[in-house]
Amino acid sequence: MSRLYSTEITRNTGLTQEASILSCNYSNAVNTFKGNSVLISDRIENQEFKHFLQLKDKWKSETLYYSSSSQIFNNSAYREIIALGSKTIPWIIRELKKTNDHWFYALKKISGENPINPDHYGIITKMKEDWIEWAQKNNY
Amino acid sequence: MVLIIPEFPNTTIDPFVITSPQTSSYNCIAWAFGDNTKWYWPDPDEMYFWPENIPRTIEVNSFIELYKLKGYEVCISTSLEIGNEKIAIFLGNDGLPTHAARQLENGLWTSKLGCEYDIQHSIYSMNNSVYGNASVFMSRSL
Structure with missing residues (x-):
């Protein structure tokens, strides 16, 4: 049966077959509306973006003093951002345009690509330019 | 500004002193021999710079080889010696x-300091920290 929302009244009694069908159809209608609603999908994206920002701030504060790639890239908040997947790419690119934060490993893992020119390894501004150029070519 | x-x-007794603006363009490994243009680290994913002729492994010998390339040799004393420039490599636990x-x-x-600023400090203020302790010292003639 589809998930019931809090707007529905639930009863501690068994449902008849007819009532079960009605309940299922109602929940499916709500899900369909939710999927097509720009307002609701925007709201969900805003919540996800806020979550990304919280993870970003956590990563930065926990890795402020590190030079080691393993400490920077294996940070739990950074890993959570990677796990959020490709929807974070435009958000990361936006961050990259504003700062020189080390998003390169995350972008590589999420996109499966590495557009960095080998001559640019370690030159943070150049690595950043390589990824911003990649993002433009890929319509991010 | 003290930090x-x-x-x-140990900074509660002997604080750091900030000596530069914040930047994430270079790291301590580079700054130790005066380079403020690159981030040096032998990471397996090749995100950062590491000289080709030095093993890309995160172990002390690789770092010693890096600094030998820059003219440093391992020494014992941390004492200031006129005409010589010393570096200290910190090792974690x-x-x-x-x-x-x-x-x-x-x-x-x-x-x-990582992605933050340059600081001036004593060896004591940085020991017993998230960096571990200063363990290997190297010296080169100026």
Whole structure:
């Protein structure tokens, strides 16, 4: 049966077959509306973006003093951002345009690509330019 | 501006002094020999710069080889020696390199704190910290 929302009244009694069908159809209608609603999908994206920002701030504060790639890239908040997947790419690119934060490993893992020119390894501004150029070519 | 950071407990007695603006363009390994243009680290994913002729492994010998390339040789003393420039490599509790610092003409040391700023400090203020302790010292003629 589809998930019931809090707007529905639930009863501690068994449902008849007819009532079960009605309940299922109602929940499916709500899900369909939710999927097509720009307002609701925007709201969900805003919540996800806020979550990304919280993870970003956590990563930065926990890795402020590190030079080691393993400490920077294996940070739990950074890993959570990677796990959020490709929807974070435009958000990361936006961050990259504003700062020189080390998003390169995350972008590589999420996109499966590495557009960095080998001559640019370690030159943070150049690595950043390589990824911003990649993002433009890929319509991010 | 002085800096007292919980990750560096000895700064409560001997604080760091900030000596530059914040930047994430270079790290301590580079700053130890005066390079502020690149981030040096032998990461397996090849995100960062590491000289081709030095093993790309995160172990102390690789870092010693890096600094030998820059003219340093391993030494024992941390004492200030006129005409010589010293660096210190910090090792964590696992024996792996974490940080490097360079000695200044006044006997204090300069470090780049991760993605933050350059600081001036003593070896004591940085020991017993998230960087571990200063364990390997190297010297080169100026």
